[in-house]
Amino acid sequence: MRYLCLVCFDGNELNTIDAETWKQCQVDSAAYDEKLLRSGHMVHAEALQSIETATTVRVRNGKLSATDGPFAETKEQVAGFILIEAADLNEAIRIAGGIPLARIGSVEVRPVMDFKSGLG
Amino acid sequence: MADFAAIYRAEARPVLATLIRLLGGFDLAEEALHDAWLAALDQWPREGVPRNPRSWLVSTGRFKAIDKLRRKARFDRSQDELILRMDVPDEPFEVEPQTIVDDQLRLIFTCCHPALAPDAQVALTLREIAGLTTEDIAAAYLTKPTTIAQRIVRAKAKIRDARIPYEVPEPAELADRLETVLHVLYLIFNAGYSAPSGLVPLRTDLSSEAIRLMRLVNDLIDEPDAKGLLALMLLNDARRDARLDVAGELVPLDEQDRARWNRPQIDEGAALVAQIFAERRLGAYSIQAAIAAEHGQSATAEATDWQRIVSLYDLLLRLEPSPIVDLNRAVAVAMAHGPEVGLAIVDRIDADGSLSQFHLLHATRADLLRRAGRTHEARTAYAEAIALSQQEAERRFLQRRLNGLPS
Numbered sequence: 001m002r003y004l005c006l007v008c009f010d011g012n013e014l015n016t017i018d019a020e021t022w023k024q025c026q027v028d029s030a031a032y033d034e035k036l037l038r039s040g041h042m043v044h045a046e047a048l049q050s051i052e053t054a055t056t057v058r059v060r061n062g063k064l065s066a067t068d069g070p071f072a073e074t075k076e077q078v079a080g081f082i083l084i085e086a087a088d089l090n091e092a093i094r095i096a097g098g099i100p101l102a103r104i105g106s107v108e109v110r111p112v113m114d115f116k117s118g119l120g
Numbered sequence: 121m122a123d124f125a126a127i128y129r130a131e132a133r134p135v136l137a138t139l140i141r142l143l144g145g146f147d148l149a150e151e152a153l154h155d156a157w158l159a160a161l162d163q164w165p166r167e168g169v170p171r172n173p174r175s176w177l178v179s180t181g182r183f184k185a186i187d188k189l190r191r192k193a194r195f196d197r198s199q200d201e202l203i204l205r206m207d208v209p210d211e212p213f214e215v216e217p218q219t220i221v222d223d224q225l226r227l228i229f230t231c232c233h234p235a236l237a238p239d240a241q242v243a244l245t246l247r248e249i250a251g252l253t254t255e256d257i258a259a260a261y262l263t264k265p266t267t268i269a270q271r272i273v274r275a276k277a278k279i280r281d282a283r284i285p286y287e288v289p290e291p292a293e294l295a296d297r298l299e300t301v302l303h304v305l306y307l308i309f310n311a312g313y314s315a316p317s318g319l320v321p322l323r324t325d326l327s328s329e330a331i332r333l334m335r336l337v338n339d340l341i342d343e344p345d346a347k348g349l350l351a352l353m354l355l356n357d358a359r360r361d362a363r364l365d366v367a368g369e370l371v372p373l374d375e376q377d378r379a380r381w382n383r384p385q386i387d388e389g390a391a392l393v394a395q396i397f398a399e400r401r402l403g404a405y406s407i408q409a410a411i412a413a414e415h416g417q418s419a420t421a422e423a424t425d426w427q428r429i430v431s432l433y434d435l436l437l438r439l440e441p442s443p444i445v446d447l448n449r450a451v452a453v454a455m456a457h458g459p460e461v462g463l464a465i466v467d468r469i470d471a472d473g474s475l476s477q478f479h480l481l482h483a484t485r486a487d488l489l490r491r492a493g494r495t496h497e498a499r500t501a502y503a504e505a506i507a508l509s510q511q512e513a514e515r516r517f518l519q520r521r522l523n524g525l526p527s
Contacts, residue, residue, distance in 0.1 A: 087283075088283040088284065089233075089235060089282045089283050089284045089285065090284070090285050090293070094293070111282045
């Protein structure tokens with residue numbers, strides 16, 4: 001089963017982290033991605049550019065509108081995601097707990113809807 | 121004629137736990153248990169109760185569920201995979217007693233999974249493992265049955281959709297997850313031991329069920345604080361009969377008739393405490409149990425070793441600092457060194473402000489003021505405690521104390 005691990009940060013807290021910790025986190029992240037790839041748990045991972053680059057798109061009454069900024073104005077910002085393959089939620093939580101960025105921000109684990117199995 | 125109702129009461133929950141594992145879902149298992157029981161009611165009166173009713177119910181329930189799925193599969197291809205996954209032999213099978221216990225434990229860990237909301241953990245545990253009805257749970261937690269039902273439905277949906285596994289966590293994760301289980305069982309026990317509000321002060325069925333589940337956890341997991349929580353429950357529950365008088369009014373610890381305490385249960389709890397202290401791996405529950413054992417083993421309130429109780433509270437405060445522990449410690453200090461010394465501590469806690477709306481802070485102060493002979497101040501404190509208390513029996517107790525003050 002697939003789970004999306006959304007890596008979130010508090011933007012303000014992020015600014016307080018020193019360069020050394022940040023650099024170490026990048027190195028650890030690369031190593032962890034590599035590890036997940038080898039164990040077969042990795043489906044896909046990307047880091048996202050900052051929310052200043054975000055544009056929110058809506059279509060209402062057939063009219064498209066695009067506005068500046070993320071969908072939700074919260075302290076926590078989605079910074080990236082890792083799509084994983086895991087047997088169950090416990091394994092997914094284990095994997096999410098290993099994501100180095102979880103030490104700085106938080107990781108939301110969401111099961112991916114499966115339309116094929118018909119068990120739901 | 122066998123007492124079918126008694127068999128059902130004893131077997132329904134364990135059988136359900138095993139069916140949930142075998143069938144991989146709550147709804148399917150509940151339906152299966154229901155079908156198996158209907159079959160039993162039809163067959164047992166004619167053919168006699170089977171030698172092992174538990175195995176019979178599990179086998180029959182599983183067979184009925186799979187039969188149902190097969191019939192459905194004729195109309196719905198997507199069920200094929202599910203049936204394949206179950207890989208069924210059609211003949212009845214024996215269920216080992218240990219398997220049943222393991223299945224119940226798996227179910228406890230599933231119901232208390234940290235990915236579920238705390239409220240839902242309690243409701244689900246009471247419903248699925250203790251077999252309480254939604255109405256019972258609602259009554260114990262002063263909520264509407266529909267709210268409880270919703271919580272349970274949502275929790276079950278999350279277990280299914282996010283695929284929370286039916287398993288006891290791996291050793292590396294066990295400590296964390298066990299903490300949640302212990303917390304939920306402690307809440308259940310306390311809901312029975314001292315209902316937070318309402319008209320009925322005791323719900324003994326909840327306490328007894330919490331003790332049964334704690335025994336189950338302890339049989340399978342050797343963890344000092346799990347032992348500590350079992351000891352704490354046993355020791356507190358041992359005083360149950362003495363906590364209410366004939367009129368159903370609350371009796372404080374120092375006035376309880378100690379002959380009515382359950383001695384064998386106190387001995388069992390105290391023996392557990394001794395074991396834990398010998399192992400020297402103390403957790404918060406263990407220390408609270410040690411305090412309860414100290415009370416349980418004293419012949420009278422006066423003979424209690426209050427100094428040792430104060431030391432235990434010191435230990436507890438270091439481990440889990442909280443104003444409520446601090447307040448309990450103040451009571452013990454007052455017993456050891458006089459009410460004025462205790463009052464000084466209560467005033468310090470009150471100045472901190474976090475417990476100012478907590479009725480027991482005011483009840484404690486009132487009691488210490490009363491014992492210090494400061495009647496006028498005690499009167500005000502009792503009135504404050506009564507205004508803040510949510511529980512009828514407790515309010516009546518405080519009112520009696522207030523009325524008993526010298527004018």
